[in-house]
Amino acid sequence: MPSQSLRTALLPLSLIYASAARLRAALYRAGIFRSRKLDGIVISVGNLTVGGTGKTPMVIWLAERLAAEGHRPAILTRGYRGGAQSDANGIPMSDEVAMLRERLGASVQLGVGKNRYATGRTLEQHGASWFILDDGFQHLALRRDVDIVLLDSNNPFSSSAVLPAGRLREPRTALKRASIVVLTRTDHAPALETVVRRYTVAPIFYAQTELDAVLRAPGLTVPLPETEQKSARFFAFCGIGNPNGFFDDLRRWGFPVVGRRGFRDHHRYSPDDTSSLLQEAAASHADAFLCTEKDLFNLRDVIEQIRLPVYICRIRLALTDETGFWDAIQAEIRRHRSGQVP
Numbered sequence: 001m002p003s004q005s006l007r008t009a010l011l012p013l014s015l016i017y018a019s020a021a022r023l024r025a026a027l028y029r030a031g032i033f034r035s036r037k038l039d040g041i042v043i044s045v046g047n048l049t050v051g052g053t054g055k056t057p058m059v060i061w062l063a064e065r066l067a068a069e070g071h072r073p074a075i076l077t078r079g080y081r082g083g084a085q086s087d088a089n090g091i092p093m094s095d096e097v098a099m100l101r102e103r104l105g106a107s108v109q110l111g112v113g114k115n116r117y118a119t120g121r122t123l124e125q126h127g128a129s130w131f132i133l134d135d136g137f138q139h140l141a142l143r144r145d146v147d148i149v150l151l152d153s154n155n156p157f158s159s160s161a162v163l164p165a166g167r168l169r170e171p172r173t174a175l176k177r178a179s180i181v182v183l184t185r186t187d188h189a190p191a192l193e194t195v196v197r198r199y200t201v202a203p204i205f206y207a208q209t210e211l212d213a214v215l216r217a218p219g220l221t222v223p224l225p226e227t228e229q230k231s232a233r234f235f236a237f238c239g240i241g242n243p244n245g246f247f248d249d250l251r252r253w254g255f256p257v258v259g260r261r262g263f264r265d266h267h268r269y270s271p272d273d274t275s276s277l278l279q280e281a282a283a284s285h286a287d288a289f290l291c292t293e294k295d296l297f298n299l300r301d302v303i304e305q306i307r308l309p310v311y312i313c314r315i316r317l318a319l320t321d322e323t324g325f326w327d328a329i330q331a332e333i334r335r336h337r338s339g340q341v342p
Helices: 004-029 055-068 095-107 116-124 172-177 190-196 226-231 243-253 271-283 293-298 322-337
Strands: 041-047 074-077 109-112 130-134 146-152 180-184 204-216 234-238 257-262 288-292 310-319
Touching (some): 041 055, 055 130, 074 095, 095 109, 095 293, 257 271, 288 293
Parallel strands (some): 234 288
16 A cells, blocks of 8 residues: 555545546446346456455355356456466466466366456357356456455455555445445454445345465475464465455464565565565574465465475355355346346
8 A cells, every 4th residue: 555645645546547437337337338248157256446355265165166066167367467377278377377277176167368258258169158257346348147246344445545545446336236245354344234335235245264274385285284383483475465364364363473574466476585585584583484375376486495384375265154145146147137137
């Protein structure tokens, strides 16, 4: 976040940005800007802020649920720095795409590209009929059956300022487009519910990030025993949209963290980064490093240079009311498919 003085200076630009976002949404509603429609069912997962709400764990949860019900879902994502490297099938591999492939394997198809309609049409030709639109709330060029919006309960509106003065991509009023709202990192937030209700009548659900495993990098085959999770001294670092969210989770999970450092989202680590991290870890008397699963991809060029053990936290999303959440998704799909929603 910029400093308070810089935020104040940037507020006029934020007003312009917010007006442009409202106008863009209105032009799509009026049909002046065209939204294109896939034949399959599209479930969008997105947020109002720039990163850090638990979007990727939600995408994984949906993909696993659909696969468990016998579907072979496809994830449509723009990716990030996707052209840097591709897998054996020619799919551009950003950090998030690499993590999705690692976690979901062949049960889920991945479609990566800026034009998610074109990518979806290609996947439909290969049998896909269920799509998860990753980071899709602002991607109005593709129509969706369900619009899931995630809000981090610890910082839901990021000081209420729109970019560039704050981290909001759109004004709060954009919540009226949401089909379902999920408040993350909490299981009870009545005050936040009251605020959300000013903008939408969509059903509200709660979710927490839970620790699934702590695995030694780079192989991810050796788990860290639970006793050592509580006794070792860790230096935590990450390059994600909301580093403080990860550090708060580590505290909630009971890890003894003796130092920490956050990098910008999607940060690709350099030899200089590893040197400074090792220096900071030594000064903190750390025994090992802890980072997110997404960081592993961006460490691939330098991880052999890190002399301390590096462990990644594999997490999963735990919904307070899974049945009610899934029922709400199904109900919204039925509304769209019956023609009740234009």
